[in-house]
Amino acid sequence: MRYVKIEALVPFADPDQVFARISDFPRYKDYTEAVREIKVTAELDRATLSEWSVYFRNGILCWTERDEIDSEQRTIDFEQLDGDFDKFSGTWTVTPVGHDVRVVFTASFDLGMPSLAGIIDPIAEHTLRENMCSILRGLLGPGVKFLDGNAQIPVTESVER
Numbered sequence: 001m002r003y004v005k006i007e008a009l010v011p012f013a014d015p016d017q018v019f020a021r022i023s024d025f026p027r028y029k030d031y032t033e034a035v036r037e038i039k040v041t042a043e044l045d046r047a048t049l050s051e052w053s054v055y056f057r058n059g060i061l062c063w064t065e066r067d068e069i070d071s072e073q074r075t076i077d078f079e080q081l082d083g084d085f086d087k088f089s090g091t092w093t094v095t096p097v098g099h100d101v102r103v104v105f106t107a108s109f110d111l112g113m114p115s116l117a118g119i120i121d122p123i124a125e126h127t128l129r130e131n132m133c134s135i136l137r138g139l140l141g142p143g144v145k146f147l148d149g150n151a152q153i154p155v156t157e158s159v160e161r
Contacts (some may be wrong), residue, residue: 007147031138032139
């Protein structure tokens with residue numbers, strides 16, 4: 001199982017507005033060419049069902065996930081219900097830090113190809129990190145600062161869109 005964690009800081013932001021942007025999945029395709037399409041297919045009390053289609057290498061990965069959305073706590077827990085991953089789940093958290101907002105994205109995944117895991121999994125991990133950073137830059141603006149060294153952006157550098 002591979003694990004990805006990306007932490008970002010949004011200076012002088014409103015945590016509720018940041019959370020609203022993060023939970024607007026269909027907008028993700030506006031910020032990275034890797035997302036082919038995201039459809040929210042059902043809205044339940046505190047959850048949604050969404051269908052995802054993303055470009056990966058020379059093909060397309062598709063899955064359906066359940067997203068448990070807690071607007072009060074500003075968290076989203078997601079888990080694949082069906083699709084191309086063997087397992088895929090994770091969490092978004094949005095928390096105020098003084099006048100700033102901290103956003104944390106975590107995900108665990110298994111592509112279910114043990115014989116190719118040594119080759120494919122690192123590529124998938126890198127691609128997921130790269131795409132999520134692009135999405136966060138687009139959703140949160142040019143002032144977003146990545147705090148995680150694995151996000152491949154220095155902690156002290158602001159990202160320009």
